[in-house]
Amino acid sequence: MTPLSGTGVTPLAGVGTVQWYDPQVELSGVDASESIDPETELATFEQARDTARDELETERERTADRIGDAEAEVFEAHLGFLDDPQITEGVEETVEAGSTAQEAVAETFGSHIEQFESMEGRFAERAADLRDLRDRLLRILTDSDRVDLSELPDGTVLLAKDLAPSDTARLDPDAVAGIATVGGGRTSHSAIFARSLAIPAVVDVGEELSDIEDGTEVLVDGDAGTVVVDPESTPATEAATVEIRTEQVTTADGRAIEVAANVGTTDELAPAVERGADGVGLFRTEFLFLDRETPPTETEQYETYRAALDAFPTGRVVVRTLDAGGDKPIPYLDLPDEENPFLGARGIRLSLDENADLFETQLRALLRAGADGAGDLAVMFPMVATVAELDQVLTRVESVSDDLTSENIAHTVPELGVMIETPSAVFCAREFAERVQFLSIGTNDLTQYVMAASRGSEAVTDLHDPLHPAVLRAIDRTVREGHQGGAWVGVCGEMAGEPELTPLLVGLGVDELSMSAVTIPAVKAAVTAADSDATLIESVLASETREAVRDRLHLG
Structure with missing residues (x-):
């Protein structure tokens, strides 16, 4: 049987025996003569x-x-x-x-x-x-029996039309050799859970997956994004075989590249350290504000930021301030119910307006955390679209610093940076770089806004690809303008965690890459093999279509 192609979720491979899972329940029939109370x-x-x-x-x-x-x-x-x-x-x-x-x-x-x-x-x-x-x-x-997904036999490859988050969360990674689904996407909750559990997974395989019967031996290759029936051997995926390097790596032509981890909670720090992260390139602080009825206190936030810095005493920890709104509603905040929340009040727009008090509290905790103990703190601001907004942010930081000084509280103003997520931010990259120490490109949102293609819409999936020439040219401009303005430039979107794209990002001049911990070893290995191939980059940036870009990068 020809390998079935889908979207690889975890850069791991596993072979096992198929078990189909169907959570749908048949309703109990009611006799017409029976009365319903x-x-x-x-x-x-x-x-x-x-x-x-x-x-x-x-x-x-x-x-x-x-x-x-x-x-x-x-x-x-x-x-x-x-x-x-x-x-x-x-x-x-x-x-x-x-x-x-x-x-x-x-x-x-x-x-x-x-x-x-x-x-x-x-x-x-x-x-x-x-x-x-x-x-x-x-x-x-209906009192139906529920398949206990936490007790699947060792070596099970679970196939399903799709998996709900509650299904994936119950899986035992020591027993499940792989997951493959007819539908789903790389950024779905289930895909994120699979990556966190380090289970080989391929999603969006299509209806052909339904032809595979229970008991069949299959290979799920989350690196290649394929499902193979009766495989002759298991490929040695990069994530499974690449040596974990704890030291910072350099390219083949001697340029140091920082390879950091994206984290959302302190629970994710230890796995990032174990996978060889140089530091944290994106600490998503919005998760501190969820699952509660009131915002976290200054002390709570201070302790969380210190935990991250303590985990990387010789590395850099980049903390993103609260990025509420869009697809991140906060229960106790009075956020507007907007027709298109991604183009409305989100990120720094909320922090400078309705939630100024929350922003000030967060800044106080950050400035205090950066002054205590080891670790190198950096703070970046999300969804900054104009120079005026950035100037307001910097004024607010200075004001908080002055307040802490007047209160005789030890603190320091850390490295400051801006997320590059919109076309306006790309065009203002030089001005931003002249005011802050770094820029961090969020390729997920940047692709969404450059291509006018919602991250959550299946109808425009093909447009939501950072390899479209327009997106690559936006990244190129940001790096060039950022460097000319005196800032270092990183990438913290999904693109940074794709080892096959590492040569491209290195060639574009990026200084730092931040990603899910599971892909760090493979990306570090890719960095050491990459160099600044100007000819390749020129040809990629001159491409007119995504297909031409993929051809020049030798991507299937």
Whole structure:
């Protein structure tokens, strides 16, 4: 059988025996002669909600312990939907109209799922969360057995139409040899969980995956993005065979490149150290603000930032200030319900306006943390689009520093930087660089805004690719203008964690790459083999299509 192609999620490979997983539940039939008592059905629904709530809270705690607090946040969304008046009232109205609790759940959730599937961005992603919660409630209501994914036999390759986050979070990475799904995407919750658990995974394989039967031996190659039936051998993937290097690496022509880790919580620091990260290139502080009813205190934040610095006493830790809005709603903040939140109030726009007090508290904690103990702190600001915004930020930092001085509190103003995520930031890169010490290119958002292609829309998946010439030219301009302005330039989007793209980024002159910890060894190896091939870069930047870029980079 010809290898099936999909999207590789984890740069690992595994061989095992197929077990199909289908979480869908068949509804119990109701005899036409039977009368339906709405009061009984509503009581049944309420009991199912209570059971589901208990399960979700248990899974949230287990996920936080095994994978991390940031990943466990998905269960907060499920708990929120469980108590959403639109859903509960919809079920109640459907029951009172003569349906069973099972039918009412299926119908009510179905209409909301269709509504969210027609939207984009974080709204489209909610459809998967609703589907997961619906299936959970139906399983409880029908008293159906749940496949215990935490007890799969050793050497299992799990195949499914798609996997919900709650499914992936229950997998035992020591038993599961691989995962492959018909649908899904590289940035879905399940894909992120698979990477965190270091399980070989390929998603979006297509309906051909359904032809593989239970009990078949298959290879899941998350590096190549393929599924192979009856493989003759297991490829030695880069992530499995590359030596872990704890020292900073240099290119073949002698240029030092910092290879750092993206983290969201302190739980992710130890794995980053173990994989050889030089430091932290992106600490997503928004996860400090989630799963709680009030913002974190200055002391809480200070202790978190100090933990990151202590984990890398000789390295640099780049902390991004609160990046709320867009696809990162914060429950207790009064964020506007915008038609297109990615083009609205998010990132630094909120920090300089509605949430100025939160911003000041965060800056106080950061300036204090940078003055105590080891480690080299750097702070960067998200979604800065204009020079005026950056000037306001710098004024605010100076003001906080003055306040701490007047209070006789030890502190230091760290390296400051700006995220380059929008076309306007690209065009202002020189002015930004003249005011701060570094620029960090967020290739996920930069691609989204340059190509006008939502990260969450399957309809424009082909456009959301950083190898489009327009995106590469934006990166090139940012690096050149940043260096000319006196700043170093890093990349912290998904692109930085792709070893096959390392020669391209090195050739473009990038100084730092930051990524998920699992890909660090492979990227460090790619750095040592790369050099600043000016001819290659010139030909890539002159390309007119994504396909031409891929050809010049010898990518399949």
